Amino acid sequence: MTIWRVKVEVSPRSGIADPAGATIERSLPALGFENVQNVRLGKLICLEIEAENREEVEKLVADMSERFLTNPVIEDSYVEIFES
């Protein structure tokens, strides 16, 4: 068994209003960053899973993201998996 480190990025789905991201985007030009677009504010969930292989980890993380870590009505997830 291997310990796998997993990062799950949760962000508002495209098309879903993200007022916090929009506020950051509107603020950046005040610091001279004029060319920034599509700012989205999300959250990062880090966890470790003990499993035989990467495919098993992918399956487990997809399942927990769908059923708990995200609300699929309003959020998307992006998963990164590292062998530790």
Add this chain to the structure above:
Amino acid sequence: MSRHIGVVQFPGTNCEQDSIDTIKNLGGQAEILWHGSDTVGSVEAIVIPGGFAHGDYLRCGAIARFSPIMTAISRFANSGGVVLGICNGFQVLTETGLLPGALQKNVGLKFLCQMESLIVDSTSSAIGKSFKSGEQLQIPINHFEGNYVCSPEVMCELEANGQIFLRYESNPNGSIGSIAGISNKEGNIVGMMPHPERATSVLLGSMDGNRILSALFEGNVKNNS
């Protein structure tokens, strides 16, 4: 009249006593349903009141579904029992999957605590049937995540099935269709962001909330084991 209403208390719930006081003042009986309990006992209808269930960790209402009482409430609701979710209770019902859609942050990123004019839309739910379509109610809101959102397909279903109970007159939080409250297709599960338990006397600026909570007594109440 002594209908027996259960009022759910999660860690972080904070509107349960106001709800109980209102129900009792209206002539009902009310008792706390502790979140760790795995039965709803002999209650005939259930209120999931506002607050911050389980600290609103992860997302508003997301952790509440792991409380044993939610399994009992799902059983009660799926057998036709009337359940009213108010504010955080509405968020709990969407996160549990008992109601469609989700509640996201208010457009404008402001916590909103103010009186709102609401228009009764569909009167087909257990609560809605005590009202006339087009009636105006004054009931306050008190939330940061009250911006109702759902897919266009779900929105079509809500409209077609008469599941939209309340709309805001001046959509303060950006909700799709100005939605303030909905029901499930069967009409026995109702969720609303405004707080009826805070519109219960002239001193509070409105008594319209009494009609929402007293509708629980007149609803299709059902005993459950």
